[in-house]
Amino acid sequence: MSRRRRKRSGRWPRFLKRWLRRLVRHPFFPAQPITLVLTLILLSILAIFITLLLIYILNPDKESLPWRAYCSIPSLVAPPQPYFPSQRIFPELEYGQMLPSFPPPNLDDLPPAGLFVGVFSIDSAFERRMLVRTTWASHPRSRDGAVGGDEGRGTSRTVVRFILGLPRKDWERRVKLEMEMYNDIVILPIPENMNSGKTHSFFSWASLNGWVPPLYTPSEVPLPQFSYSNYTSTPPSLAPHDPFSAWENIQSGQVRPWVRPDFVVKVDDDAFLMLAELESRLRVELHNKPKPLPNSTLLYRRTGPGTSSSSSSSSTSSETASQGSNSTDTRTGTSTKTSATATSTPLSPHPTYPESLTDNDPLIYWGYLVTNRLHQFMAGEIYSLSWSLVDWVAKDATVKTMTRGAEDKQTSKWMRAHPRADKPNMRFWCSDHYRIIISYAHGFLFPSEVTRIKRAMAAYVEKWTSAVALGSSGHSLNGGNNAVSALTASSSTIPSEWSHSTVSKFGVRYVPPIADLSSRHSVEALVEGSEMSTLRDGSPMTPEHAWVHREGRNTRYENKRVGGTVAVHYIKKNMWFLETALALLEGEEVSEVERYEEASPGGLGPDAHIDEDMWGKWAHSNFGRQRRLRE
Numbered sequence: 024m025s026r027r028r029r030k031r032s033g034r035w036p037r038f039l040k041r042w043l044r045r046l047v048r049h050p051f052f053p054a055q056p057i058t059l060v061l062t063l064i065l066l067s068i069l070a071i072f073i074t075l076l077l078i079y080i081l082n083p084d085k086e087s088l089p090w091r092a093y094c095s096i097p098s099l100v101a102p103p104q105p106y107f108p109s110q111r112i113f114p115e116l117e118y119g120q121m122l123p124s125f126p127p128p129n130l131d132d133l134p135p136a137g138l139f140v141g142v143f144s145i146d147s148a149f150e151r152r153m154l155v156r157t158t159w160a161s162h163p164r165s166r167d168g169a170v171g172g173d174e175g176r177g178t179s180r181t182v183v184r185f186i187l188g189l190p191r192k193d194w195e196r197r198v199k200l201e202m203e204m205y206n207d208i209v210i211l212p213i214p215e216n217m218n219s220g221k222t223h224s225f226f227s228w229a230s231l232n233g234w235v236p237p238l239y240t241p242s243e244v245p246l247p248q249f250s251y252s253n254y255t256s257t258p259p260s261l262a263p264h265d266p267f268s269a270w271e272n273i274q275s276g277q278v279r280p281w282v283r284p285d286f287v288v289k290v291d292d293d294a295f296l297m298l299a300e301l302e303s304r305l306r307v308e309l310h311n312k313p314k315p316l317p318n319s320t321l322l323y324r325r326t327g328p329g330t331s332s333s334s335s336s337s338s339t340s341s342e343t344a345s346q347g348s349n350s351t352d353t354r355t356g357t358s359t360k361t362s363a364t365a366t367s368t369p370l371s372p373h374p375t376y377p378e379s380l381t382d383n384d385p386l387i388y389w390g391y392l393v394t395n396r397l398h399q400f401m402a403g404e405i406y407s408l409s410w411s412l413v414d415w416v417a418k419d420a421t422v423k424t425m426t427r428g429a430e431d432k433q434t435s436k437w438m439r440a441h442p443r444a445d446k447p448n449m450r451f452w453c454s455d456h457y458r459i460i461i462s463y464a465h466g467f468l469f470p471s472e473v474t475r476i477k478r479a480m481a482a483y484v485e486k487w488t489s490a491v492a493l494g495s496s497g498h499s500l501n502g503g504n505n506a507v508s509a510l511t512a513s514s515s516t517i518p519s520e521w522s523h524s525t526v527s528k529f530g531v532r533y534v535p536p537i538a539d540l541s542s543r544h545s546v547e548a549l550v551e552g553s554e555m556s557t558l559r560d561g562s563p564m565t566p567e568h569a570w571v572h573r574e575g576r577n578t579r580y581e582n583k584r585v586g587g588t589v590a591v592h593y594i595k596k597n598m599w600f601l602e603t604a605l606a607l608l609e610g611e612e613v614s615e616v617e618r619y620e621e622a623s624p625g626g627l628g629p630d631a632h633i634d635e636d637m638w639g640k641w642a643h644s645n646f647g648r649q650r651r652l653r654e
Contacts, residue, residue: 096477121477134244137282139288140182140288142186144186145188146187151600155183161263168300169579170583177302180284184208185209189210189214206261207264211225222426223416226408226416229413233284233413247310255282261273289406289407290404293592293593294404301589305389305407308385385409388407388412389406475552524551525557526551554573578614578617591603
């Protein structure tokens with residue numbers, strides 16, 4: 024190396040040394056131990072302050088969401104502008120239109136949808152899996168619904184499986200024994216992760232190995248026929264929480280093959296689901312699916328359920344390895360055996376059945392829509408894809424390059440990349456747990472409280488409309504739609520009443536309304552709008568009075584089988600999970616005071632006073648009579 028080059032290469036080190044020497048010799052530079060410690064403390068405080076400031080700036084949920092408007096008149100709340108100017112929460116509703124009640128009157132005439140529910144879990148989460156198995160995956164009030172239910176008909180085609188990555192060495196045997204015991208665990212052929220491809224691997228696995236029971240009982244409305252309708256497979260080993268009708272069919276000796284699901288649902292294990300609610304909403308979506316456009320893009324489909332886009336997709340799970348499945352395509356008459364050692368078959372470049380039937384498949388991306396100034400996606404606690412979307416996600420080359428990152432946001436990107444992408448579906452019956460300080464947390468919500476919210480919101484709009492009916496220009500705001508449009512446009516800030524909760528307060532940790540509540544009283548205090556949730560210290564109302572005047576389940580569900588909460592999210596502790604189970608699954612169909620009203624001559628008026636002693640004697644004798652009848 025020449026002398027000139029060595030001199031040039033050493034210029035920057037000499038420059039840095041010179042300035043470092045000047046900095047150290049500066050009189051304000053800390054030289055004593057105490058000044059060095061103080062300087063480090065100040066720098067640490069500055070770093071923490073900058074970090075917290077960035078977190079606050081980037082956090083899209085700085086205030087509570089107006090959930091009362093979402094469940095009554097959604098058009099009152101517009102998405103953030105100008106980020107999503109054309110996106111409306113419920114595009115099928117006109118401005119000012121009240122959200123219609125659920126379910127539609129013909130729900131039970133429609134055949135149930137087939138749901139494959141995958142609960143994302145990890146190897147060490149055995150307790151949480153047991154809680155799911157013994158609560159919402161099997162409980163009659165989760166599977167059948169309220170007001171006596173439907174004897175499990177609606178969820179007769181709904182199965183729940185736990186989705187795990189490869190377990191760690193210390194957990195391999197425990198997970199294997201759990202699989203042998205419950206037959207409800209799927210092991211994906213990837214390391215355990217959350218945002219590094221597990222979701223895509225799950226949908227790829229489901230596109231090959233996802234099966235649900237067929238329709239066991241006849242329906243007034245026939246099942247719609249889609250491109251996947253004739254794919255069948257021998258039933259797998261049943262899990263204890265699988266539909267009762269599937270167990271009956273296995274024991275009858277005339278085993279019917281299983282079929283492809285209409286929807287594949289991804290669920291976090293910190294979410295609490297009501298299966299009947301979920302199935303009924305997806306059933307309506309399936310039968311109300313929009314008709315395809317005449318010139319819509321046609322998508323090629325697999326030649327059979329055993330084909331795969333790559334050898335790594337064919338796999339996979341220890342459940343498949345231990346059970347295997349004989350899958351038959353009745354359209355082509357081919358049969359394949361899938362197992363852990365199965366060899367993948369290349370995709371056919373052409374479809375093997377009419378394109379018109381393929382084009383008729385529903386394309387539904389359903390969940391809780393999160394819209395803020397940064398993103399728009401279905402929240403990861405629960406969302407579902409119709410079967411054709413699952414099939415497309417599993418084999419599309421572009422999607423395979425978009426598997427890393429926040430999984431719910433990546434899934435939204437997949438849907439936007441679809442050739443026939445459409446606006447997503449959003450429903451409000453998903454909430455965050457009341458103990459979590461986030462923007463969509465409130466108490467457990469039932470239809471009766473939503474009806475009261477609708478009345479209050481309608482009165483608010485009517486009051487505002489009357490106040491501005493004659494503006495300064497003298498023009499009258501005729502028509503509810505125009506009035507609500509003006510209300511939305513003129514509201515720079517959302518009224519705090521629209522996000523008010525009787526249970527939780529945004530930004531404040533939950534504390535019981537009063538101290539020393541019993542277990543049943545404390546659970547009742549978690550119900551949105553209940554009298555127990557409005558108790559405060561010094562209030563003349565006692566917990567016993569609030570408990571006596573609570574609503575029974577039939578009243579809370581307005582004597583309908585479904586129509587309430589679909590999911591509660593962010594249940595991080597097992598105690599919170601049990602509280603949720605008690606609030607949503609337990610309780611009398613008719614409360615004691617409602618029985619008392621029915622038994623009293625002439626009933627009770629809305630302002631009537633109940634003698635607590637008289638009610639206690641009646642309840643005691645009524646409970647004794649019920650106990651003798653059971654014996």
